Amino acid sequence: MSVREWFALIAFASSVLFGSAGLVGMFRFPDPYSRMQAGGLCGTTAVFSAFIGALILAPNAAIAARVVVIMVFFLVSAPTGSYIVARFTWQSGTPVWKPLAKTKRLSRKKEPT
Amino acid sequence: MRAEKKWGFIRFMLTTLFLYALWLLFTASIEPYSLIFGAVGSLLIAALTYNIFIARHQANLRYIIPNPFHLVLYIVILVFFLYQSSIHMVRAVFTGKASPRIVHFRTRLKSDIARMVLANSITITPGTITLDLNDDHLTVHWFFCDTSHAKLAGEKVKGRMERFIGNIWS
Amino acid sequence: MTSLLLHYMQWFLIICAVVCIIRLLVGPTAADRLVALNILSGVALAFLVVRGVAQERVLYLDVALVYDIFGFLGFLAIARFLKDKISDGEEM
Incomplete structure (x- = not known):
């Protein structure tokens, strides 16, 4: 194994770690917001790690340049997609899950400033 | 005219x-x-x-044209923040310790593009999601909330990013 | 070794996609389904890139670039459609 492959292995291993943690979290948490937070691990960090691994293993400059452009645009497009989903969830009035809820009063209440 | x-x-x-x-x-x-x-x-x-x-109404060139050096620096820093908060989130997924809550706070960035970048940076880091952006008022779902004070919460969520973004579109 | 790494990564991404599809089918509310769809699009993007590097073909990466830029337009349409449905008072 060359040095390049070791680095790619590290990137792919972190992708597997974050991806599986995100999938576990997506099934473990009970409300859409928390699922979105955990799913962000799989949908953003794991994908980004896979890009880094692919960039390290890129066979020629044309492929590497395209992967870099995809990475930069992914940093813009990924939060835009999650923002659209989050805004839809918020505007349809989904309440927020609270693990040790003392009161029944949930979201939509402004914090005292 | x-x-x-x-x-x-x-x-x-x-x-x-x-x-x-x-x-x-x-x-x-x-x-x-x-x-x-x-x-x-x-x-x-x-x-x-x-x-x-x-x-x-964006009547200032400095609000539109980014500082290229700070922009590239910010992309690198954003990737660092991404991994840092991902590790926090992995720990929370496996231990199940969380205190999700919706916090409201204001930003002091003036430019529209800078506000958009701040909202996107908050969303891309696992653990915080922007639910709404209205002028300078942000509504954020925060997964590790430990304070009920709006200003303190805002400082903890956006403080480190806002400083860097303020340099880009100063 | 390089091809082996890329091969296993593709299989992992396929498994991720299958689990996301399970969530998509199970998800009790529309918001849950949209979250799963969002993650599925990211995983599909990563799969396109890793496959493009594994096959050494630029075409996959061009497709991935366009999918990256215009991927969220689909969510915009779906979210707008569901919001209209809710405001009309129909059941999701």
Whole structure:
């Protein structure tokens, strides 16, 4: 194994770690917001790690340049997609899950400033 | 009236340049046909959409044009933040310790683009999601909330990012 | 070794996509389904890139670039459609 492959292995291993943690979290948490937070691990960090691994293993400059452009645009497009989903969830009035809820009063209440 | 016309022309040219740079980046070819077609296309699209692309009330060039050095630096820092908060989130997924809550706070960034970048940076780091952005008022779902004080919460969520973004569109 | 790494990564991404599809089918509310769809689009993007590097073909990466830029337009349409449905008072 060359040095390049070791680095790619590290990137792919972190992708597997974050991806599986995100999938576990997506099934473990009970409300859409928390699922979105955990799913962000799989949908953003794991994908980004896979890009880094692919960039390290890129066979020629044309492929590497395209992967870099995809990475930069992914940093813009990924939060835009999650923002659209989050805004839809918020505007349809989904309440927020609270693990040790003392009161029944949930979201939509402004914090005292 | 003259100043407004001039400002409109500047906005039109900036939109054209931005579109043409994207065209060159995506086609990645220097054939004359491709270059001319891209120029005509970006001029046409800019003429139709420059009013939407850069709003008229953004009456300052520094609010639109980023500082290139700080922009590249911020992309690297953003990747670092991404991994840092991902590790927190992995720990929370396996231990199940969490205190999700919705917090409201204000930002002191003036430019529209900078606010958009701040909201996107908050969303991309696992653990915080922007639910709504209304002028300078952000509504954020925070997964590790440990305070009920709005200003303190805002400082903990956005403080480190806001400082860097303020340098880009100062 | 390089091809082996890329091969296993593709299989992992396929498994991720299958789990996301399970969530998509199970998800009790529309918001849950949209979250799963959002993650599925990211995983599909990563799969396109890793496959493009494994096959050494630029075409996959061009497709991935366009999918990256215009991927969220689909969510915009779906979210707008569901919001209209809710405001009309129909059940999701």
